[in-house]
Amino acid sequence: MIKTFSAILHLAIWLGYISGSWAVSFPTEASLTTTVPTKTDSIAILDESRNRYPAILRDSKNFMAEAVISDYHGDTLEVIYHLSRIFELLMEADQIGEMNLEDKEEFERFNRTFTNLYTTKLVTVQHVDAPGMAERIRTDITEAIEIEMGDTKFTVVDDRDGHIPLVRTKQVDQFINYFQTKGRKQFEIWLKRYMQYKDLILPILAEHEMPEEFIYLAMIESGLNPKAYSHANASGMWQFIYSTGKQYGLSRDWYRDERRDIVKATHAACRYLKDLNNLFDNWYLTLAAYNCGEGRVLRASKLHQTYDFWQLKSLPRETRNYIPYFLSAAIIAKTPGLYGFKIPKAQPFQFEEVVLEKSADLAVLARVAGIKPKVIREYNPELRQSATPSEGSYTLKLPMGKKDRFLAAWNKIPADERFAPQFVQHRVRYGESLWTISKKYSVSIHDLAAVNKIRNRNKVRVGQKLKIPLKGGRVWGNGTNGGPPGHSKRTYKVKRGDTLGQIAEDFGTRANKIRRWNNMKYGSHLIHPGQKLIIWVKEG
Structure with missing residues (x-):
């Protein structure tokens, strides 16, 4: 173990994770297991939690360290799981509110390090379309190419009524060349996604009477990835x-x-873009405002006394690049064959809808539909938890052809087996804190704060009523039965083609934990069809 840990540490140093300004604190094997805090530990945690930002940052760093370890062992799915948890925590931090100066500096430093880590350092995800890859490409190309504003010679490619004018300039050609060379692999992924989602997005654009070229705006913003995330906490x-x-x-x-x-x-994007265009009555300025905000575009227009985008020299460098970047993507995507790209084959994103009146477990929904949980998440990317919302009805999307089978099987399942998460009410007593309450009910303190919209964990008051998310009908871990607190016990029967990493991803856990719970040798991925695995699943 010491030899392995030493190798990981040397790898981290070589990749540049540890520097004079920031260092990852790598957990030992013991620290990766769940422990019950002592009284002294709880006091330290309470003293540290003046607000939620330090705890979120600490958890994010721990997940990043575990991503490094998983990357060293070549477990791609486990790396992706850790990265997704970090994205969730960063988005949660964005929703809390204003940061103090110290927290802001720490988060910005972490964000820079994390972005560099998952886009350039992690070997296992370099061939995966990472959630922030579209932003990374735009940043790289912005740094590499400087757009000269002023008198511009251009060739009209498409200028039909009801469309965004597509023109080629010297600058646009530079971006086209980038996508044909260095950015080729990524653009091929974007083209495949375009083929996958165009039949869903284009009719919505038409419904709002918006130019169809706006689908390429989503392409350059996110690579048409529904789960894309940026350093600015855009999602x-x-x-x-x-x-x-x-x-x-x-x-x-x-x-x-x-x-x-x-x-x-x-x-929502159509309504926003329509509002911007009502303000500028110019599609290029509308796109520029989408990138940097209407205020900056209005100031630049006033300063230069023009609404000609190509004359607005005072716009930020990224925005000056933004329109040529958009035009190059749109021109290639409209006629990919002319620029050396093959039109990729992709299964259109089509779905059937089922209305669920009560909350339900995603694992149960997947089993009833005859698909894997990760497919449920792919078709419903907005879901953040392992269950559908508890308040009101929810429209679940299923792959085409699954609805009839789902309804027939779903109606036969007793309501108590569908798992409807419930909220119990807790009245805060004297001496209690959010941390002690979360431990009492075995729920995450982050989830408890999020459900009750609490920004400062020290500001719960005596008599305050809190909603506690709980789930019934399960065996719960208590630290003595082999399961960690806040986890429910599941039994999974291995199917042909399963891997430990895939199973871990489906249940939102880690391969090394499944090995430990089932007394499997560390590093071993040998499982066989029919084998039953005990899996403790963290709730929330």
Whole structure:
């Protein structure tokens, strides 16, 4: 173990994770297991938790360290799981509110390190379309190419009524060349996604009477990835930040983030773009405002006394690059064959809908539909938890052809086996804190704070009523029965083709924990069909 840990540490140093300004604190094997805090530990935690930011940052660093360890062992799915947890924590931090100066500096430093880590350092995900890859490409190309504003010679490619004018300039050609060379592999992924989602997005654009070229805006913003995330805490295919998403009807709560709902986010993007175009009456300026905000574009237009985008020299460098970047992507995607790209084959994203009146476990829904839990998540990317929302009905998307089978099987399942998460009410007593309450009910303190919209964990008051998310009908871990607190026991029967990493990803846990719970030798991935595995699943 010491030899392995030493190798990991040397790898981390070689990759540049540890520097004079920031260092990853790598956990030992013992520290990766769940322990019950002592009284002294709890006091330290309470003293540290003046607000939720330090705890979120600490957890994010731990997940990043575990991603490094998983990357060293070549477990791609486990790495992706850790990265997704970090994205969730960073989005949660964005929703809390204003940071103090110290927290802001720490988060910005972590964000820079984390972005560099998952886009350039982790070997296992270099061939995976990471959630922040679209932003990374735009940043790289912005740094590499300087757009000269002023008198511009251009060739018109498409200038039909009802469309965004597509023109080629010297600058646009530079971006086209980038996508044909260094950015080719990524653009091929984007083209495949375009083929996958165009039949869903284009009709929505038409419904709002918006130019069809706006689908390429989603392409350069997120690579048409519903779960894309940026360093500015923007999320989803259209990269809404929390405040703008909320303004245009996209909610985010404990259960879901509608910025990642393809249909709802596309409708919201159309309304936002329509408002911007009503302000500027110019599609190029509308796109520029989508990137840097209408205020900056209005100031630049006033300063230069023009609404000609190519004359607005005072716009930020990223925005000056943004329009040529958009035009190059749109021109290639409209006629990929002319630029050396093959039109990829992709299964269109089609689905059937089922209305669920009560909350249900995603694992149960997947089993009833005859698909894997990760497929449920792919079709419903807005879901943040292992269950559908507990308040009100929820429209679940299923792959085509699964609805009839699902309804027939679902109606036969007793209601108590569908797992409906419940909230119990807890009245805060004298001497209690959010931390002690979370331990009492074996729930995450982050989830408890999120459900009750608490920004400062020290500000719970005596007599305050809190909603505690609980789930019934399960065997719960208590530290003595082999399961960690806050986890429920599941038994999984291995199927042909399963891997330990895939099973871990489906249940939202880690391969090394499954090995420990089932007394399997560390490093061993040998499992066989029919084998029963005990899995403790963290609730929330």
